[in-house]
Amino acid sequence: MKGRLSHRLRFVVGLALAGGIGVGVSFLLLKNEGQQAGAAREQRKAVVALRALTDLVERAGNRGEPVRRAVAAWQAANPSVREARVIAFEGISLEASTAPEDQGDKAAPRRLARDEKPLHDQGQRLRTAVTTNREEGGARKEEIEIASRHSGALSLACPVIEDGAVTGMVGIETRPLAAAPHPSLLYPMIAWLGPLLLLSLLALLIGERRLPLAAAAVFCLALGFGAYAAYSLASVARQRIQSHEAVAEQVQAEAGVARSVVAALGLEAKTPLVPGSWDADPQRKPRGFISDEGKLDEAVLKANVDGSRGQALRALILAGVLALGLLLAIGLGGVNKLAATLVANRQAYLYVVPAMVGMLVLVFFPFVYGITLSFTDSNLYNVNQPIAETWIGLRNYGDILGDLGIAQRAADGSLVFNYLNFYWTLLFTIVWTVTNVTIGVSVGLLLALILNTKGLALKPIYRVLLIMPWAMPNYITALIWKGMFHRQFGVVNQIIRLFGGQGVSWFEKPFTAFITALATNGWLSFPFMMVVALGALQSIPADIYEAARVDGASRWQQFRAITLPSLKPALVPAVILSVIWTFNMFNIIYLVTQGEPGSSTEILVTQAYKFAFERYRYGYAAAYSTIIFGILLVYGSIQNKVSKATEAI
Amino acid sequence: MARAHSEEPNHGLLHLFLVVFTFLTLYPVFWVFTIAFSGKQSLALADLPENPTVLEQLRAILPWPERWSTANFVSVFTDQPFLQWMVNSAIIAIATTILGVFLAMTAAYAFSRFRFPGQKAGMMSFLVSQMFPGTLMLIPLYIIVVQWLGLGSTRLGLILVYGTTSIPFSVWMLKGYFDTIPKELEEAAIIEGASAGQIFWRIIIPLARPALAITALFSFMSAWNEFILAATLMDREDMYTAPIGLRFFVGGFSQQWGYFAAGSIIVSIPVVVLFLYLQKYLVSGLTAGSVKG
Numbered sequence: 032m033k034g035r036l037s038h039r040l041r042f043v044v045g046l047a048l049a050g051g052i053g054v055g056v057s058f059l060l061l062k063n064e065g066q067q068a069g070a071a072r073e074q075r076k077a078v079v080a081l082r083a084l085t086d087l088v089e090r091a092g093n094r095g096e097p098v099r100r101a102v103a104a105w106q107a108a109n110p111s112v113r114e115a116r117v118i119a120f121e122g123i124s125l126e127a128s129t130a131p132e133d134q135g136d137k138a139a140p141r142r143l144a145r146d147e148k149p150l151h152d153q154g155q156r157l158r159t160a161v162t163t164n165r166e167e168g169g170a171r172k173e174e175i176e177i178a179s180r181h182s183g184a185l186s187l188a189c190p191v192i193e194d195g196a197v198t199g200m201v202g203i204e205t206r207p208l209a210a211a212p213h214p215s216l217l218y219p220m221i222a223w224l225g226p227l228l229l230l231s232l233l234a235l236l237i238g239e240r241r242l243p244l245a246a247a248a249v250f251c252l253a254l255g256f257g258a259y260a261a262y263s264l265a266s267v268a269r270q271r272i273q274s275h276e277a278v279a280e281q282v283q284a285e286a287g288v289a290r291s292v293v294a295a296l297g298l299e300a301k302t303p304l305v306p307g308s309w310d311a312d313p314q315r316k317p318r319g320f321i322s323d324e325g326k327l328d329e330a331v332l333k334a335n336v337d338g339s340r341g342q343a344l345r346a347l348i349l350a351g352v353l354a355l356g357l358l359l360a361i362g363l364g365g366v367n368k369l370a371a372t373l374v375a376n377r378q379a380y381l382y383v384v385p386a387m388v389g390m391l392v393l394v395f396f397p398f399v400y401g402i403t404l405s406f407t408d409s410n411l412y413n414v415n416q417p418i419a420e421t422w423i424g425l426r427n428y429g430d431i432l433g434d435l436g437i438a439q440r441a442a443d444g445s446l447v448f449n450y451l452n453f454y455w456t457l458l459f460t461i462v463w464t465v466t467n468v469t470i471g472v473s474v475g476l477l478l479a480l481i482l483n484t485k486g487l488a489l490k491p492i493y494r495v496l497l498i499m500p501w502a503m504p505n506y507i508t509a510l511i512w513k514g515m516f517h518r519q520f521g522v523v524n525q526i527i528r529l530f531g532g533q534g535v536s537w538f539e540k541p542f543t544a545f546i547t548a549l550a551t552n553g554w555l556s557f558p559f560m561m562v563v564a565l566g567a568l569q570s571i572p573a574d575i576y577e578a579a580r581v582d583g584a585s586r587w588q589q590f591r592a593i594t595l596p597s598l599k600p601a602l603v604p605a606v607i608l609s610v611i612w613t614f615n616m617f618n619i620i621y622l623v624t625q626g627e628p629g630s631s632t633e634i635l636v637t638q639a640y641k642f643a644f645e646r647y648r649y650g651y652a653a654a655y656s657t658i659i660f661g662i663l664l665v666y667g668s669i670q671n672k673v674s675k676a677t678e679a680i
Numbered sequence: 681m682a683r684a685h686s687e688e689p690n691h692g693l694l695h696l697f698l699v700v701f702t703f704l705t706l707y708p709v710f711w712v713f714t715i716a717f718s719g720k721q722s723l724a725l726a727d728l729p730e731n732p733t734v735l736e737q738l739r740a741i742l743p744w745p746e747r748w749s750t751a752n753f754v755s756v757f758t759d760q761p762f763l764q765w766m767v768n769s770a771i772i773a774i775a776t777t778i779l780g781v782f783l784a785m786t787a788a789y790a791f792s793r794f795r796f797p798g799q800k801a802g803m804m805s806f807l808v809s810q811m812f813p814g815t816l817m818l819i820p821l822y823i824i825v826v827q828w829l830g831l832g833s834t835r836l837g838l839i840l841v842y843g844t845t846s847i848p849f850s851v852w853m854l855k856g857y858f859d860t861i862p863k864e865l866e867e868a869a870i871i872e873g874a875s876a877g878q879i880f881w882r883i884i885i886p887l888a889r890p891a892l893a894i895t896a897l898f899s900f901m902s903a904w905n906e907f908i909l910a911a912t913l914m915d916r917e918d919m920y921t922a923p924i925g926l927r928f929f930v931g932g933f934s935q936q937w938g939y940f941a942a943g944s945i946i947v948s949i950p951v952v953v954l955f956l957y958l959q960k961y962l963v964s965g966l967t968a969g970s971v972k973g
Contacts (some may be wrong), residue, residue: 033893142739182969201840210872213770221926241823252844255810257730273851273879279757287865304879346927353960372797376794376796376797376932378789378794378876379794379795379796379799380790380796381909382786382787382789382790382793382880383786383787383790384795385782385783385786385800386784386787386847386851387787389840389844389905390805390806390809390847390848392824392844393770393821393840393841393844393845394812394822394845394847395805395810395842396811396820396824397816397817397820398809398812398816398817398820399826400820400823401816401817401819401820402816404819404820464707477699481694481697482698484691486691487694488691488695493698493702496706496954497701497702497705497707497956498706498956498959499704499705499709499952501955501959502951502952502955502956502959503709503951503952504903504905504923504925504947504948504951505945506905506907506923506927507712507926507948508970510710510926510927510930510940510944511708511712512708513930514711514715514723514930514937514940515708515711517723520722520723520724522740525724525725525740525741526741528737529734529737529738529740529741539882554705554708554833561825562880562959575761615813615814617814617908618907618908621908622927635907636813636814636815639813639815639816640815640818640908641821643818644814644818646910652815652819653816656813656815656816657813657816658811659815659816660811660812660813662818663811663813666740667811
């Protein structure tokens with residue numbers, strides 16, 4: 032079958048698949064968007080109703096007969112709401128309720144029953160949210176709780192505020208909402224099958240000519256997909272506008288209800304009603320689409336519609352590029368060739384596939400995903416939004432690499448370092464790596480030379496005992512040393528006191544904290560160098576030294592001319608390896624110094640981890656990690672050259 | 681250094697140096713043993729009075745328990761969920777080993793014996809993947825394993841992650857060994873009418889048993905010692921692995937150093953024994969791979 036498929040058939044099949052996928056993806060996007068927009072609209076309408084009721088309750092004085100009358104009047108005018116409850120914290124009482132189960136002997140006002148504790152808890156949660164947001168000066172916690180019931184109804188609750196203090200809660204539950212209508216299947220079918228038909232006709236005219244066929248196929252795809260994409264964009268925009276209009280209508284309706292209730296109950300109060308503020312987000316901030324009187328603000332509306340259209344457009348372009356790639360891959364024979372290769376080497380691929388699939392899903396995909404994240408400002412609050420919405424291009428990289436403010440002059444002229452600065456951490460990492468490797472190599476080499484002494488008794492025992500630090504799991508080593516450097520009970524300070532010194536607060540100054548990590552890592556890294564060097568030393572034949580001595584070479588000359596050169600091929604790779612290990616030695620820093628004091632002793636990898644898992648700046652942390660990867664890559668290519676050079680010697 | 685090739689049999693100074701150095705090296709190990717067998721949770725090796733004498737101060741740095749007690753070992757298993765954590769670690773490490781070695785040996789066989797498009801790229805990609813910084817992978821892995829696959833706080837999640845991340849190293853080790861098995865054996869088997877599957881299972885695998893054993897032991901050790909992924913993916917206390925459990929004893933405001941020390945000894949013994957047994961393969965494997973780059 033190789034290569035013998037007709038071009039025409041390939042292009043038609045390619046268009047069928049590509050068009051199907053392109054239009055299908057767009058259809059799903061549109062459907063999803065419609066459902067989300069519908070749900071958001073119903074929520075906003077419910078919030079408007081809830082806030083209107085809350086406004087009335089606050090005007091009625093939060094408790095007593097006026098509240099009950101206001102709630103009853105409001106409920107009568109709001110058939111879409113199934114029940115409403117008002118709770119006052121003082122006396123834990125149910126002040127008003129229109130719920131069917133709260134009639135008769137359970138009618139308000141009464142104290143909340145034990146099984147109604149969740150209501151009380153919800154009120155307390157809202158109170159905490161309001162005070163927390165006020166104290167932090169931000170809007171982090173939700174001040175309106177919205178939950179969907181299984182039935183499709185919404186349950187909402189909002190705090191009641193009296194002179195700035197939260198004294199109660201209003202909760203409503205809507206009747207089950209109608210499901211959002213599905214978008215029509217007719218248009219996508221036309222957009223898919225129409226071009227297919229067209230291409231079949233064109234193919235008859237063109238014949239077996241590859242490039243004209245490709246041009247025709249691309250044209251047909253552009254026609255069908257483009258038309259459907261335009262339709263999708265238009266309906267996204269239309270849905271948005273309709274949503275806003277529906278909410279504005281709801282605001283006006285509620286305003287009417289509220290005015291009549293105010294008039295009927297004689298609640299004429301100090302401030303006029305502001306219906307526009309009822310359309311609020313969960314932090315009770317007005318969304319700004321609707322004016323105080325309940326009119327839509329055209330300029331804000333337009334910006335919002337343009338924003339959502341832009342987002343949809345980006346997603347559609349992506350789907351279009353995907354479809355185009357697929358069409359050309361199939362039409363020009365790429366897929367066909369790929370299939371042929373797969374079949375020819377099926378045995379080899381069969382053996383490789385299980386490992387490759389695992390690697391793709393859990394190694395390569397996370398890697399690509401991580402790099403993608405580095406171009407977003409993804410963080411704890413927006414992590415569930417699609418990537419297109421948080422895309423910020425290269426800004427993270429600019430923030431990390433462009434911030435040159437390592438240090439500042441303080442008022443008294445001393446230097447104050449900014450320990451969160453990338454270059455500080457990079458500098459510290461380099462110092463950390465260089466000192467550690469130097470210590471590891473010198474101690475390891477010294478021990479190897481001693482252990483290599485001819486005729487030394489007990490050599491195997493020393494060797495095994497000295498390897499112990501390498502054999503122990505390094506996280507245990509790290510925690511042990513952390514304990515030994517404890518300020519009060521640590522054994523290191525005991526030794527210092529024994530010699531008449533004062534105990535040191537190891538983790539309060541960058542330098543002493545660095546020493547603790549250095550001691551820990553030095554301890555666990557010298558055995559590796561020792562073993563490597565010892566192996567190399569033992570492979571030097573003894574008669575070389577013999578001959579050198581006969582020639583009258585001094586010990587130092589022997590060391591320089593024989594020992595060092597023979598060590599080099601073993602030590603260079605070992606040093607390269609241990610540079611990478613130390614550079615990435617997460618456990619020691621993370622467990623011993625924990626970056627204390629004030630992130631001054633973080634190395635790049637622990638800093639990246641903290642940005643992700645303690646400061647929750649996922650995008651920033653991903654960019655940070657990508658830079659680390661770049662550094663390692665550069666180092667790796669240099670290493671490659673160096674090792675090749677050593678091999679040549 | 682000048683003494684390195686001394687011919688005189690008098691090595692007194694060298695022995696003195698080695699004994700002192702070895703004692704210093706092993707001091708942290710003695711320290712853990714002392715705390716573990718002290719029967720207390722304290723970090724101090726001895727309780728010091730208000731104004732200690734020099735002798736008492738010496739006592740406080742001597743790594744020898746004031747009173748021997750196995751209480752920490754007993755209660756780490758009875759009062760603390762440490763047994764559960766050990767079981768989790770053991771299940772995860774064993775399953776990781778089986779999964780990782782199986783995936784690696786088939787792939788290594790293909791890379792060693794077949795010529796196919798993508799072969800070089802595949803081996804290269806395995807090598808480069810060793811350079812991916814862990815912190816870059818953590819967030820996506822968390823999203824994939826916890827949010828998409830719903831395997832947060834499950835052993836299966838960790839097994840899948842450990843198993844796949846161990847593949848590149850294992851494939852490189854095994855491929856190197858498979859390359860040394862003469863092709864004539866397989867050719868003879870083909871003449872006898874053996875299928876590809878038979879050759880792999882009946883000839884290659886039995887011959888490669890030593891390399892498989894080493895690869896398996898390395899996979900086991902890396903899963904047994906892994907800390908940060910487990911800390912990220914395991915939220916529930918009963919699903920902790922031993923490393924997170926040990927951190928739990930002494931991290932944050934917790935100061936149960938006795939439990940930590942006893943647990944550390946129990947966790948370390950198997951890996952230390954394995955390590956001492958394996959170290960010569962480890963050194964040659966690591967440095968050889970690095971020279972070839």
